[in-house]
Amino acid sequence: MASAQVPALNIPPNGLTRNGMVVLSGGSAANNLVDIFKTLIEGKKLNLSYVIPISDNGGSSSELIRVFGGPGIGDVRSRLVRLIPDDDDINSQTAAIRAFISHRLPDDPLAAKLEWLDIVEARHETWHHIPSSKKELIRSFLNLMNLEIVKRARPSSVFNFSSASIGNMFLTGARLFSGSFESAIYLLSTICSVPSTISVLPAINTNFSHHISVGLKDGTVITGQNAISHPSVPTALSQTPWSPISEIEAHDSIEDANLPGSLPSLRKQNIAFSKSDEEELPARIDRLWYINPYGQEIRVAANPKVLDAVDASRCIIYSIGSLYTSIIPSIVLRGVGEAIANQNIRYKILILNSTIDRETGPCSDPYSATDFIAAISKAAHESRGLSSPPTLDDYKTYVTHLIHLEGDGTPKVDKAELAGLGIQTLRVYGRKTELGKPARYDEKGLLQALEATIGNAEVRGDRSRRNTLEM
Structure with a gap:
């Protein structure tokens, strides 16, 4: 008698x-x-991994990178702070730690340095309500940072404390002490x-800047995340990955903490940025790549833990945010595409930006929505080392579902076109906003859309509610 076939288990190669x-x-x-994501994993009993790029080089992170090297840590710190459990007691330990890690020094460099010394020497009010066990642990790494700042000081190059994030300073101190990000x-x-x-997983696990x-x-090349996404005024559209040798030599003649060959445009103190009144790019972005300190393109491998997390996932979500500086820097890494x-990952959901x-x-x-998906597919194709661009039929390999808003200023969504590509769409009715303000996702509506997409709930249709869904 023939033996009964046992169905294959849905287990990734790593077990x-x-x-x-x-x-x-x-x-x-x-x-x-x-x-929303926290509620979603609790309902599905899933583990959640946030994959975050480390290429941010703007604001106070630029000063840490200039003096200490290392990855851009601002977005990692921001996510960790946001994940601190809520507590209604404003005098609680968790609230105090959240306030301390989130604290920024003043804009004025001298006032910022004086406040930093108050924090290092435990005189600052932000230490209140933090238990002594955690206080002294945190302070030890801030003291290490202070020592390293003094060691690296030169008459021509001193650390600028302006607007420095205490959380970023702590993470840098801990990384320098342990040798491990x-x-x-x-x-x-x-x-x-x-x-x-x-x-919270950095897209690249590294002690170096990337x-x-x-x-x-149109052939223009822009170098550095800040110049790409939120440039200071005027914008640096004329940058190329190669800077004049004389400019590099002028910087290298001064002893400081910069790696030899680092591009001068990436060495500046506190690279400024603005999220308003940004100058438009003269043409669409064609592709993104990583560079070495000399400006040459390199293919960088992803953090192995990121690959393990993707291998173990049943759902991948491309979240809202800057497409080319928040999402694609993780996708284009070697191994991620x-x-x-993997066809065993059933849900690959793009939450489309509202603007x-x-x-x-x-x-x-x-x-358009299709252009977002095309950019993601192109980056994933490049990650895999495929020389030919993705075809329309490839898009559903990387994106299976699209959740979007509809209204003034939102990207155009052609449902018929996406359906023809094998991509399901789900419209969410967002929050009402002031006239002229961009639409925003309603938390209940977005959660309902995600639950409906991954099988936690059926689409329910009270058309009068702002969180109504439409397939």
Whole structure:
């Protein structure tokens, strides 16, 4: 008698069961969705991994990178702080730690330095209500940072404390002490009481800086995340990955903490940025790549833990945020595209931005939903080392579902076109906003859409509610 066939188990090659959800995101935009993702994994009993790029080189992070090297840590710190459990008691330990890690020094460099010394010497009011066990642990790494800052000081190059984030200073101190960015994240996660079912994973696990460049359709090259996404005024559209040798030599003649060959445009103190009144790009972004300190393109491998998380996931979510500086820097890394392409991952959900920004313009030629998916597919294809561009039939390999808003300023969604590509769409009715303000996702509506998409709930149709869904 023939033996009965045993159905194959849905187990990834590394032996992990598919009990995870991976969210690819940047910092501030996706922070607004943290509670939604937390509720979603609790209902599905999943582990959650946030994958965050480390290419941010703007604001106070630029000063840490200039003096100490290392990855851009601002978005990682931002997510860890957002994951601190809520507590209604404003005098609680968790509230005090959240306020302390979130604290920024004043804009004025002298006032910032004086306040930093107050913090290091435990005189500052932000230490109130933090238990002594955690206080002295945190302070030890801040003292180490202070020592390292003094050691690196030169008459021509001193550390600028202006607007420095205390959380960023702590993470850098912990990384320098342990020699491990991963260990620094673990330590801050423990101090912040981040739930054990949630991980914050840097896209690249490194102690070194990794910068990005983009090429526009008109041949323009822009170097550095800040110049791509939120440039200071005037914008640096004329940058190329190669700077004049004389300019490099002028910088290298001064002894400081910069790596030899580092591009001068990436060495500046406190690279400024603005999220308003940004100059439009003259053409669409064509592709993104990583560069070495000399500006040459390199193919960088992803953090192995990111690949493990994707291998163990049943759902991947491309969150709202800057397409080319928050999402694609993680996708284009070696290994990520292949992991995402796994057909055993049933749900690959793009939560479409509610507006067009600098990276998905210009206004004369704004991205549609299909263009967002095409950019993700192209980055994943490049990650896999495939020389030919993705075909329309490839899109569903990387994106299976699209959740979107509809209204003035939102990217155009052609449901018939996407259906023909094998991609399901789900419209969410967002929050009402002031006239002229961009639409925003309603938390209940977005949660309902995600639950309906991954099988937690049916689409329910009270058409009068603002969180109504429409297939």
